[in-house]
Amino acid sequence: MLKWGRLNVSRAELELANVLQAGQAFRWMVDEATGEYVTTMKILDKEQYSVVLVRQHDDNFIECATYDSECSLDDVLNHMTKYFRLEVSVQELYQKEWLPKDSRFKDIETHGIRVLRQEPWETLVSFICSTNNNISRITKMCHALCSNYGDKIGTHNSTDFYSFPTSNSIYDNATEEQLRKLGFGYRAKYIIETAKKIIDDKSEHVAASDSEYLSNIASSSDYFTLREHLMSYTGIGPKVADCIALMGMGRDEVVPVDVHVERIARRDYKINPTNKDVTALREEYKDLPVTRKKVNFQLDVIRMKLNEQWGPYAGWAQGVLFFREVGGTSGANTKGEITKRKHEHIKLKTPEDNDLGIIHSPRRKAPKIKVE
Numbered sequence: 001m002l003k004w005g006r007l008n009v010s011r012a013e014l015e016l017a018n019v020l021q022a023g024q025a026f027r028w029m030v031d032e033a034t035g036e037y038v039t040t041m042k043i044l045d046k047e048q049y050s051v052v053l054v055r056q057h058d059d060n061f062i063e064c065a066t067y068d069s070e071c072s073l074d075d076v077l078n079h080m081t082k083y084f085r086l087e088v089s090v091q092e093l094y095q096k097e098w099l100p101k102d103s104r105f106k107d108i109e110t111h112g113i114r115v116l117r118q119e120p121w122e123t124l125v126s127f128i129c130s131t132n133n134n135i136s137r138i139t140k141m142c143h144a145l146c147s148n149y150g151d152k153i154g155t156h157n158s159t160d161f162y163s164f165p166t167s168n169s170i171y172d173n174a175t176e177e178q179l180r181k182l183g184f185g186y187r188a189k190y191i192i193e194t195a196k197k198i199i200d201d202k203s204e205h206v207a208a209s210d211s212e213y214l215s216n217i218a219s220s221s222d223y224f225t226l227r228e229h230l231m232s233y234t235g236i237g238p239k240v241a242d243c244i245a246l247m248g249m250g251r252d253e254v255v256p257v258d259v260h261v262e263r264i265a266r267r268d269y270k271i272n273p274t275n276k277d278v279t280a281l282r283e284e285y286k287d288l289p290v291t292r293k294k295v296n297f298q299l300d301v302i303r304m305k306l307n308e309q310w311g312p313y314a315g316w317a318q319g320v321l322f323f324r325e326v327g328g329t330s331g332a333n334t335k336g337e338i339t340k341r342k343h344e345h346i347k348l349k350t351p352e353d354n355d356l357g358i359i360h361s362p363r364r365k366a367p368k369i370k371v372e
């Protein structure tokens with residue numbers, strides 16, 4: 001029998017549907033009959049994964065539970081408080097940080113969007129999968145990694161749930177050919193090479209796990225050193241590195257810039273990087289060889305200017321605008337299907353160029369894609 005515990009949080013601060021399956025996290029499955037979201041995670045600092053459930057049947061609280069009898073309800077609630085970053089009030093950020101600095105926020109609702117604090121290793125691999133990809137396919141890849149190379153942790157309503165595989169498990173068991181067959185395309189090579197490099201890095205730094213190693217790097221590095229390090233892995237460019245820093249390492253000020261954010265910056269903020277801006281950045285990065293090679297200087301000027309515009313939680317402001325810009329999302333359900341759907345409470349827009357491929361017309365019927 002599951003025991004559910006409550007976390008007091010309003011829908012304005014957290015709307016599960018808009019946060020768990022909208023481009024930040026890719027392993028939550030929704031049970032459409034009950035509205036419960038299910039995944040596996042390492043509760044607090046436990047080594048093992050547990051099956052975790054969350055639901056939101058009230059406007060003022062969410063409920064959380066686990067099948068893991070070794071975890072107390074308090075452990076689950078403490079863990080989920082950290083995962084959802086409930087110490088941060090988005091309403092307060094909106095009123096005190098964003099609105100005073102940026103009058104455009106007058107017309108912007110936050111829709112219960114907040115930035116998650118996910119496991120660094122899982123975030124890193126998920127965002128390697130996100131390159132030139134859409135949410136359906138990223139979700140499918142993350143589930144395929146877990147069911148092929150992770151450990152079975154438990155079952156909920158006849159659906160099996162797996163751990164996210166370690167770098168060792170991926171490197172020892174996966175081949176590039178297998179990953180290609182599972183639908184990873186050119187990212188197959190990136191994942192295997194990154195797993196290998198993390199294994200080498202971990203052994204050099206005596207870290208117990210992939211995430212511990214990455215957390216140590218994050219906590220001892222400033223933003224530029226961290227990004228330089230993340231971009232030293234195959235398949236990680238500046239946008240992916242920034243997503244990992246923001247959503248997997250708690251770097252709240254970081255603004256990932258992709259086509260959507262570039263469009264917002266140029267269209268709504270009239271940010272058009274000049275040669276002078278670019279030259280200044282080139283000078284700043286002269287001792288960062290990976291950054292110099294991988295960064296797109298124009299986009300990096302945009303990153304910097306949006307960071308200045310929105311302040312210490314600029315990454316959260318990006319999350320709100322990113323969500324608004326892309327308009328729709330996709331997520332897995334516990335029947336093993338991935339379905340497209342519109343965001344909660346917002347109107348859909350017309351798609352233009354969209355590398356996440358998640359804008360869709362409200363009139364078009366959403367296709368169902370099987371998770372293998």
Ligand SMILES: Nc1nc2[nH]c(O)nc2c(=O)[nH]1
Binds near residue numbers: 258356
């Ligand atoms: N909030 C954001 N979510 C994302 N998902 C994804 O693939 N990119 C982004 C992003 O830039 N922001």
